[in-house]
Amino acid sequence: MPVSLRNSIFYTLLFLFCIEGILEYRGYTRGFSTLIFGTPSKTYARDNNENIEKSYGPSAEFPFRSSIIEPSFKTAETVRIWIASASYAEAIDRPVLETFPSMACGALSKSGVPCQMLNASKAGWSIKNNIEQILTEGRRWQPDYILLYQMGNDVKSLLQENDRRSNSGNDLDNGIFDVVEDKMQKLIEQTNLYVHTREFVGGYILISSHLNEQIPELVFREYRSRLEAYIAACKQIQAKPVLMTFLGRNRPETADNIPLDLKFQLLKYTSLISPETWPRITSELNKIIRQVAEQHKVLVIDLEKAALDEPDNFKDYFHFTKIGHKKVGEFVAKEMKDAVNNS
């Protein structure tokens, strides 16, 4: 290879690698998983000796982020509640006892209703994943109530599905390296160079562009179907389904004033819809939740109507702060106490 070409390629790759290395080391020291340095040895769970005490899952035998119990260990008075959700309820960055499912169970127990909590939430899950777990694990654990708190991941996956359907036939997607290209893309998305450049420049470009504000009909249609499938799955294992309306950080009336950091976060989540549309999506899908609940005579824990969507309760659009978890947990406990007493 000509020397100038070889040197140009070598030094360019070297510089890129060095920059990536520096960024990765910075991320590693801040507790993030990295490609080059791996995952830092200290995690939240280990810092708080959760695994050492072995009081809490998840584990191989107990796939829930809650206090470990035996499936058969349940008295007649005890209410066993299963939370079907995603990162909003899993809250891996918080101690187990500071998540709203645990707080709800604690508050319920204090109010005289003995409670066991099965927090079956996993980051990135949608309703489909929750249903799958209900059907595979539900009979073993025999929950009395299954509370569903899901929206964000389902909206994202449905928007992607809609986008795929709109663009099918436009791509010649039959290349011999498609699998390799997909894997390459996933690898690149894990690099710090990608994350940082997208965040600082790409995010600003997306915010400046005219993103889609139309919510595809498919989102409403499929979300309703998923709620109905969830209700059917609960009934299949003889658990009472409970729907929860979803909370986002902004109400529709303040959609024009979404802070820049929130816009960046929402665009990182998906760029298929403008950030300003999320409050509208949340509101519309919450209406569908209430409609489905009324139609199937299912209890709704209406977090939206309880006006719990103030900014202090959220650290981003979807995820709660410590205060947010506490308030939501207390509200859920109050609603569940009424439901248990009335049943």
Next chain:
Amino acid sequence: MVFNSVEFGIFLVSLLYLYFSVFRGDKQRDVLLLVASYIFYMAWYWTYAGLIFLSSIVDFFIGKKLYKEQDQKRKKLFLFASLATNLSLLGIFKYFNFFSDTTATIFSGLGFQVDVWHHELLLPVGISFYTFQTLSYTLDIYRGKIKPEPKFIKFATYVAFFPQLVAGPIVRAADFLPQLNRKLAVTDKQIQLGLSLICLGLIKKVCIADTLALLAVDAAFENPQQFSSLDLLFSLYAYAFQIYCDFSGYSDIAIGVAMLFGFKFPVNFNKPYLSASPSEFWTRWHISLSSWLRDYLYISLGGNRGTSLMTYRNLFLTMLLGGLWHGAAMNFILWGIFHGSILILYRLLKVSNATTTSGLFLQRFIFFHLVVFGWLLFRVTSMDNFLEYSATLLSFSTGISLSPLFFFILLVASVSHFIDFNRIQECVGRFPILLRSIAYTSVLLLVLSFSVEDAAFIYFQF
């Protein structure tokens, strides 16, 4: 595998290593380039690689027959066979459904209900380019301009060479085949220029073209009624620069990559928006296509050798077919008709370049806006879309909703169009290797930053 992807970067670096360090013989390199080019194409859609091979085989053998044949009638038959094969492929994949629908529409207008058949075949990427490329080979042999290439591998490489396979430039056999037959010789200056062209192309495509599309153009054309007249006007200007940067960016990368392998491709764009007239425009925009149309269509029709009326007819037909080449849709035909019409109009009015600076500026200003109007026809998705866009544009509604970033990128695009890249490249070429590598790294980071969404090159759809 698009040029602005990591996969292509890995492919290119690996291929360069194999080309220079592993496969050292000429024959070995020929095979390597051919195999690599087919692998590149098959990364898109592997089944359609057979079409390129078919086109290559047919024209390779027809070329030999054409050269040996003395009888004019039989020569014409062989040429016809080449034309029929290549244009049939193009016709079936690209135009069949369009002409079916048009026929049905015409009959429907006359009161007859006709059921038409559509195929579901996808348009092979680059078919418009490589069929024109192989046709130029057989036509040049027929005209006695070149001799046929004796080795199939070299000819197949000429047809399928990956940098220009999917979106040009359309390289003539007379320009490229001799280079394939020469001994490998790559100078440092070529490498520097090649790498600089690749960087320039990536910036044009990703940082300018794709960003303009995302910031304004796509949304403006999708829902024109949501924007004001000023927004639509600036979006139209932006599209003019988007298509220029997208296409010339691809050409720059193609030429730059070819240079790294020691091949010199002709320039495909030369500051087209500095043109003061249509005839000048077509010597600056997509030069490889316009020269192909001139040499093989316009001149074959008679060029300007006949009466004025015949010249106008030939100009009109050439531009009409040039528009049709871009796509099987009415808007492309109208775009071709529009450019044919202004070519004729400028001839009729005997417009020549002004001698004063202000006069020339005015001519360029007027012609630029004519071209921009043409791009409106080119970009719309349907006639309804055209009417909607035009109506909103001409409503003179005020207000601007476009972002400051959009205007900044548009300004950069406008200014960069007029910059003499050669001077910058000469300056960069004097930097030591470390500084140049820092420049290349900066470009890659810039491109990565702006790669918000995956956007294909506009000319891939042709």
